[in-house]
Amino acid sequence: MDSPSDTSPSGQDPPEGGAARFEISRRQFVGASAAVGSLAAAAPLLAGCGTERGAEETTTVHLSINGQPRAIEVDNRTSLLDLLRERAGLPGTKKGCNQGACGACTIHLDGRRANSCLTLAVMHDGAEITTIEGLAEGDRLHPLQQAFVDEDGFQCGYCTPGQIMSGLGCIAEGHTSSRAEIREWMSGNICRCGAYTNIVTAIQHAAGRS
């Protein structure tokens, strides 16, 4: 899991510093470890299956991600979340529970908020996807990102990209007439640090300005 320090409200990684040139970055290390771990875990599952299935088990998916056209070949099992994080180089979208219970992986799929962990990448050929990386314009944060900074809407920051993508959906759908309504329509995003009070305030303020 990511440490708090490298998760900025924009979801973008800070630039590599001087000393980092001499080290394997934390993300490279985690990525490599995860790959070894998943291979080890997959080996017994793969044994004895696949040969009689015959059909293709990989597919090339064409997507628009944050306005950029991308063509990515994936194993059919790849979730949209894993495509974004591991294949498209966009780790701002977070993997929390990986079972649709926490909302950390929330993105916009064809304009609507969705949990990217619970859908297969191969199902979304031709889709338009917006992630947290697609919100800021250059150095200028999106108003909801700025509202999270202004209202202190996070502590560790791990849930924040999902909260912001979900909050944008909540505002667009018109569910911001009261704090209670925001809480109900944001219930799909869990914050372990308990920053809910300030998250609701940030959404309320951003909704008022939009």
Add this chain to the structure above:
Amino acid sequence: MYPFAFTKAADERSALAAGARGGRYIAGGTTLVDLMRETVERPDSVVDINALPYRNLEVGPAGLRVGALVRMTELARDPRVRTQYPVISEALELSASAQLRNMASIGGNIMQRPRCLYFRDVSSGCNRRQPGSGCPAIGGENRGHAVLGTSDQCVATHPSDLAVALVALDAVVVVRSRGRDRRIPIAGFFLEPGNTPDREHDLRPGELIVAVEVPAGPHTARSGYLKVRDRQSYEFALSSAAIALDIQGGVIRGARVAVGGTATVPWRLPEVERALVGRTASSSLWPEAAQHAADGARPLSGNGFKVELVKRTVARQLATVATLG
């Protein structure tokens, strides 16, 4: 997750052909992807049906017809459904989260697998997942499990809120296979576990849900859904009630009552309905009629509270629906 072949069906014909060859249909994926990752589901072949023309939502004098690929969000927020079938909108908006409701289809919602931790855990026995391997819930953690419609084989609850509303409103599930359509009254669609807990519904291999229909009636507008749970939102029901009443001149002419979170299938309560019809609506009638809500209950070590809870859920929602505008 095990490897599988993936097909995006371009039309109904190719979808049904792939289904007939054993392909597993996928729409929103919110249940199936999760269970495939847990290796509870291990399809060789997955057939994406999202390109099929099952997106229509029709509301007419005969009733409501909902295409199987309509998303939960779309059905819930339709203004005609909100006013003419409010129990459906309420059941949907008290389900899951806004994100999941954007993804999940109506056909997939009623096809959700049982809610039970042992069912999800492939290292434990489960008669649904693997017939004959036992039911650890019966002697184990069963606070969330069913008290109605259980058997010695399985006590898992059905997870869908929408299905409870559909059972109350006598919905019909329209299914298609190569060569024929079938219309299945929803009360017979969901199967109690009995001695065959692996059979959860009356769908035959390759059959595909194309629509759900709800007949119109004088009761549908005066309807609503109450969901009782451990946290206020984004949680499955411990108990729930879908109720529709036809009240004319203060007298109850028709009553539809079904409960969720307490039974192995969405559970209609004909005894409660009989205790209501023909009576004058009054605050003393609701708890009296609701006394029948747990008839036949078989509580387990951890869920005895549900016997009383289901009665109170029904009584409270009867009072709420009876006093609607």
